[in-house]
Amino acid sequence: MARHYALGLDYGTNSVRALIVDVSNGSEVGTGVWEYSQGNNGVILTKNPNLARQHPADYVKGAEASIKKAVQQARRVSRGFAPADIVGIGVDTTGSTPMPVDRQGQPLAFQKMFVKSPDAMAWLWKDHTSVAEAAEITELAAGIRPQYLAKCGGVYSSEWYFSKILHCLRTNPAVSNAAHAWVEIADWIPAMLTGTENPDHITVGVCAAGHKAMYNQQWGGFPDAEFLEQLDPRLAGLMMNLPSNAQPIGRPVGGLTKQWARHTGLKEGTPVSVGAFDAHLGAVGAGITTGTLVKIIGTSTCDIAVVPDDAPLQDIPGLCGIVDGSVLPGFFGLEAGQSAVGDIFNWFVNTGKNGTHESLAKAAGRLKAGESGLLALDWNNGNRTILVDQRLTGLLMGQTLHTTPAEIYRALIEATAFGALTIINRFEEYGVEISQVVCCGGIAEKNDLAMQIYADVIGRPMKISKSSQTCALGAAIAGGVAAGEAKGGHDGFEEAQKQMTGSRSRVFEPDPSAHATYKSLYRLYRTLHDAFGTKDGSGNVHHVMKELIAIRNQQRSNA
């Protein structure tokens, strides 16, 4: 019997990965990674330390190169595999990464006049040039459209779609005048593969629109023209040039063009799914469903849950976003996250020459919960959930003259686990049941000590996703659903996930004694969390971190 495969394309910050997966059992038969060729590992930098862009030529080259590599590997590994057996394609990307395009949907960066203009390229998710515009959007929305903010944690970020467009409108008239629309690369790459880039007809995905562009069916889609006009009349005009309805993953945006079929060896007309962000398709690849929290734990975390969209769901304060259909069709996608996790461990190891991760983890693993007397807050990069406050900083207390680096390393891991528990508690306080936690990402894959501490702190088993490529796997699953059962794929995500995802046999189970101690420590963590992070729980120390930052900024600007 002929086997059928789906292809996932995972566009990261530094490279693109193609993954070929057997739709009947999730087995990964071929993968290919292509490192971006432009800029600094794919990121265009300038003297402005806040600026981070990507050149869309890398998106084009990356699809071809990575697919070819994956196909080659699948041919070698899987006897009888043929590219024509790939029945559907899915795409995930970073985001919010919007890009200005012309009337035909072609990137301005491809035009000769903009060849050296970073503003004409894709504005990478971590570009922070648009802080002032984000504050302006937050302020306006707080005044006249509070409902817009309620779905995105109360603050509109400088990393997001409208902040970036507005900054360009304010600072670069040439690019602004040439831009007919701004398209998230999560939408543009599927359009590129299917020849549907024209802004009039491009398919807008609900994941990017909902999480980054305040799209919501509650108010009829994107923000209304009156709101946008108050920011800038041109912004309202730009939005008129895009479709007003957004689509969930699994729906095909079109079929692979003849040209792309020739480039890659795949079949012309292969359906390509609506695109979505990496974390969201990562959750799909990790088997997300009602009651499952998927934690993608790397330098930071993305925590994703889903709730059937016919169930009642109130707004949850401090969550990054609640968007209908952003993860799975028919479900609210709920996104939370921690601003730094692995980054904190890396900071401690790299900055202080305190030992290697391996040596520190070994020594820290011999310690018992609470034995060091240390307690830390995991805010070295601010707090995304549930405080939504970038102006928070790290804290370590309990040091004596005998405190060791391994004790500090463990305290930092514990702090991130306490942060993770705070997110789970917030979900549950608002009726979102979490019956299991499935982890993926670098920390989940490599740091057993962290996973055991997470289990002990959270008091639930920590499962690890079977696939190490959950984002690309999730994209492939979307491709399989876009194909449909009739063409060898699946008719829905439930069936597709059941067959294509799973978790490993090794589960990190909580130790009851450690969990009891961590309950006491979490109470103290929460005391500090509320005292330094909220006005309610503050006593009188709430202002301290902010004032330190204000003094720091003043002293640095005097330099």
Next chain:
Amino acid sequence: MARHYALGLDYGTNSVRALIVDVSNGSEVGTGVWEYSQGNNGVILTKNPNLARQHPADYVKGAEASIKKAVQQARRVSRGFAPADIVGIGVDTTGSTPMPVDRQGQPLAFQKMFVKSPDAMAWLWKDHTSVAEAAEITELAAGIRPQYLAKCGGVYSSEWYFSKILHCLRTNPAVSNAAHAWVEIADWIPAMLTGTENPDHITVGVCAAGHKAMYNQQWGGFPDAEFLEQLDPRLAGLMMNLPSNAQPIGRPVGGLTKQWARHTGLKEGTPVSVGAFDAHLGAVGAGITTGTLVKIIGTSTCDIAVVPDDAPLQDIPGLCGIVDGSVLPGFFGLEAGQSAVGDIFNWFVNTGKNGTHESLAKAAGRLKAGESGLLALDWNNGNRTILVDQRLTGLLMGQTLHTTPAEIYRALIEATAFGALTIINRFEEYGVEISQVVCCGGIAEKNDLAMQIYADVIGRPMKISKSSQTCALGAAIAGGVAAGEAKGGHDGFEEAQKQMTGSRSRVFEPDPSAHATYKSLYRLYRTLHDAFGTKDGSGNVHHVMKELIAIRNQQRSNA
């Protein structure tokens, strides 16, 4: 014209130093150091990690060896110097370091039956075996003699005289039965040199008695018999075997014996001053007088001020001790201190492999006040003044993913400077004017960055004592005063200090701009200090450090 000299003997934790000083100008003509021969660098240790003792044989050998070395050097360096030109001798020691003696005043440790008994030796200042007894004494005094506690910061320490005797009474009947009295080595060493060890006639110094044994003229000397009997009837009996009046430094306890004159080459009958603790004679050697704060800054600090004893002086909450005559006759001696200063810097450098003191100080010196955004509490070893609470721990906040070791190193120095300012403020709140600060000790001598930060934080010039051996110099000054002007010494400390002490020409002046920033940072330090260290200023975090310690102790005891 013949020159006259005084000899200071400085008994430290690991060695004894002899210093020969010209009484007319303080010039140091000879010094000799002898490392103790017993135990671990002079400290007798057992399996009990709280135990720290010294063998009195080292005191005897140390006097002879160090004096001989100093005399040899003086002969080489100073043409015409003769040991007979030494007109007076002074002694300073660690303390509280009490030692059990027999009816003749000889250490029990010299008796054959106690040759292996650490309890028969001197109980070194840092011996912590007597925690339970200290708590018992504090509780009893709080109940029936609150005035006793008011002079020593509200808590009687496990490091002090009665705690140690009581612990021995409770745990070692053989030593307890053989002990006719317990004598501080600050008193025993002058007695040894002058043959006045018999407890009936030994001279008790007011420095040790006042600071460690609750001696005060307000209640007629040592604690009353009723109080002592409630602790243990034998304690009252032991105190009956000692003179009931204590004497200030500068008063001679006797003349050097013929035997000691023969051992050392010094003149028989040379007057030997009443002994005192190292920090107090260090303050004398640094030129202490009304309005001067002397800071002895090493691993920890001792901060000493004096106030004329005919001036009104209320009790000062949180001070280690207020004792009439403990530093200079005719003045109240006021003692404060920080539990860890250099120890914190050493901890950071040695534990974390974060660089050397030199490399960190160099990088930290390039930073401006407040530029790092960090703030620390200097409580890694508890807080001695003004909170008097060992159950406090370190805290560091403001960390980001870019925080460097040099920034942390500087924040730790700043924290100790904020702690120093808190002590000065407490003095001034209670009417003790501080018009200049003179520093001595290892940090003052070697760490220019710390001294500049202290000046910038405190907002006053930091002077450095001219002598690097202020304790031994102070002891020599006391020897000079014991001799008196008629015998070539001085008739009082004012004149002696004027001629024999001074500060260096290099003064660390506060930078007005840095001081302005540190004023803001100190306000934040004080917020954290009060929140975590006091119940009044707590908001709701006061309990956190204590609970962490309780959890830690529980987990360690479960190990």
